[in-house]
Amino acid sequence: MHNPDVIVIGAGIVGAACAHALAHVGQSVLVLDARLGGATHAGMGHLVVMDDNPAELALSQASLAQWHAWAPRMAAEAPHTAFHACGTLWVAADAEEMQEAEHKRQRLQAHGIACELLGAAQLAALEPVLRPGLHGALRVCGDGMVYAPSAAEWLLGHAARPIRVEARRACRIDGRRVHCEDGSVHEGGAVLLAAGIHATQFCPELPLRPKKGHLAITDRGSATVHHQLVELGYVKNAHQTEGTSVAFNLQPRPTGQWLLGSSRQFDTLDPAVDNAVLARMLRRAMEYVPALADRNAIRTWTGFRAATPDGLPIIGRHPEHAHLWLAVGHEGLGVTTAPATADLVVASLLGTAPPTDPAPYAPTRFAQEYAA
Ligand SMILES: Cc1cc2nc3c(=O)[nH]c(=O)nc-3n(C[C@H](O)[C@H](O)[C@H](O)COP(=O)(O)OP(=O)(O)OC[C@H]3O[C@@H](n4cnc5c(N)ncnc54)[C@H](O)[C@@H]3O)c2cc1C
Numbered sequence: 001m002h003n004p005d006v007i008v009i010g011a012g013i014v015g016a017a018c019a020h021a022l023a024h025v026g027q028s029v030l031v032l033d034a035r036l037g038g039a040t041h042a043g044m045g046h047l048v049v050m051d052d053n054p055a056e057l058a059l060s061q062a063s064l065a066q067w068h069a070w071a072p073r074m075a076a077e078a079p080h081t082a083f084h085a086c087g088t089l090w091v092a093a094d095a096e097e098m099q100e101a102e103h104k105r106q107r108l109q110a111h112g113i114a115c116e117l118l119g120a121a122q123l124a125a126l127e128p129v130l131r132p133g134l135h136g137a138l139r140v141c142g143d144g145m146v147y148a149p150s151a152a153e154w155l156l157g158h159a160a161r162p163i164r165v166e167a168r169r170a171c172r173i174d175g176r177r178v179h180c181e182d183g184s185v186h187e188g189g190a191v192l193l194a195a196g197i198h199a200t201q202f203c204p205e206l207p208l209r210p211k212k213g214h215l216a217i218t219d220r221g222s223a224t225v226h227h228q229l230v231e232l233g234y235v236k237n238a239h240q241t242e243g244t245s246v247a248f249n250l251q252p253r254p255t256g257q258w259l260l261g262s263s264r265q266f267d268t269l270d271p272a273v274d275n276a277v278l279a280r281m282l283r284r285a286m287e288y289v290p291a292l293a294d295r296n297a298i299r300t301w302t303g304f305r306a307a308t309p310d311g312l313p314i315i316g317r318h319p320e321h322a323h324l325w326l327a328v329g330h331e332g333l334g335v336t337t338a339p340a341t342a343d344l345v346v347a348s349l350l351g352t353a354p355p356t357d358p359a360p361y362a363p364t365r366f367a368q369e370y371a372a
Pocket residue numbers: 009010011012013014015016032033034035036037038039040041042043044045046047048168169170171194195196197198199201212213214215261302303304305306327328329330331332333334335336337
């Protein structure tokens with residue numbers, strides 16, 4: 001068997017999207033995955049344009065376009081990917097948040113992103129489950145949701161040329177070679193590390209910090225929600241760098257269940273559900289959707305986001321290792337941003353023109369960490 005052009009370590013959504021994009025440009029790809037069940041299996045799969053800084057906006061906007069382009073094929077070839085262009089409602093609880101909604105509207109529309117401001121009455125008419133007294137919302141029409149584990153599978157199984165996927169735990173990268181725990185050694189033209197929070201096992205210098213998150217899914221109920229509902233305060237919460245925080249985030253699943261987030265906790269790798277944090281998160285959700293009190297949370301779980309100091313992923317060639325590329329640190333947005341990440345990886349690996357400016361995500365921006 002010939003050596004592959006690229007060995008990808010990690011078959012989460014980021015590794016899968018990169019493998020898919022590499023196959024699309026004719027590269028032969030071997031994907032090694034330890035089946036550890038990473039963030040892709042734990043997360044929410046909300047496909048959302050985030051605009052906290054221009055680089056995040058560029059990556060999420062380009063990615064949303066790709067998700068929409070993939071949608072018809074995913075629906076035909078793997079309906080369980082459950083892509084749905086539900087849109088997001090950024091809910092404003094008071095006048096200050098309404099002002100923030102208006103600023104967000106201006107920023108998004110300046111980039112050609114379809115969105116509209118809704119007043120209190122329009123919001124109540126669209127989503128009657130929300131409590132009365134809210135001030136309104138920003139509706140971002142092109143956002144969506146996907147079942148990320150199935151989407152990753154689809155990306156690996158429906159590429160332009162077959163992608164070899166092997167269940168193996170890599171333990172060491174040595175130039176172009178990857179050594180696995182089972183004693184096998186694999187050699188490729190290049191190695192792409194897309195192992196999520198586990199990437200520091202190979203590159204301890206990577207400035208990745210785990211951010212734990214809780215999720216809960218309810219049983220089915222008769223009340224219907226049409227959009228992903230997120231409180232505007234979520235953005236404050238998402239960018240906090242210390243302490244524990246919660247925010248209201250509800251995703252209506254196609255089954256009629258409601259998937260609830262979100263919480264953020266730093267510097268723990270304990271996967272156990274923390275009942276105090278979970279209770280805070282659910283209380284917060286009930287402040288927005290009182291009808292939640294009539295539902296049962298039938299499963300709760302946690303996952304770990306891989307956070308970088310500036311909140312942007314690390315994409316590109318490792319500054320110290322000529323044959324090693326990185327696609328890590330996607331924090332709470334990696335399902336959304338996997339497609340544009342993959343395009344940047346392809347451009348960097350093949351030396352072609354990048355579709356978006358790669359500088360904000362360049363591994364070299366953490367030069368002092370590599371030197372230390
Ligand atoms: C609670 C929570 C909610 C989230 N909600 C959203 C959301 O709504 N929208 C959104 O866009 N993003 C969301 N995210 C973030 C998103 O899930 C992640 O950014 C994304 O899944 C990261 O994908 P990844 O492929 O980089 O990593 P992972 O999904 O963690 O995949 C890493 C893969 O590497 C493999 N691996 C690790 N070590 C090895 C090894 N030694 N050898 C071989 N394989 C190895 C693992 O088995 C795993 O399959 C959420 C995350 C969490 C935790």
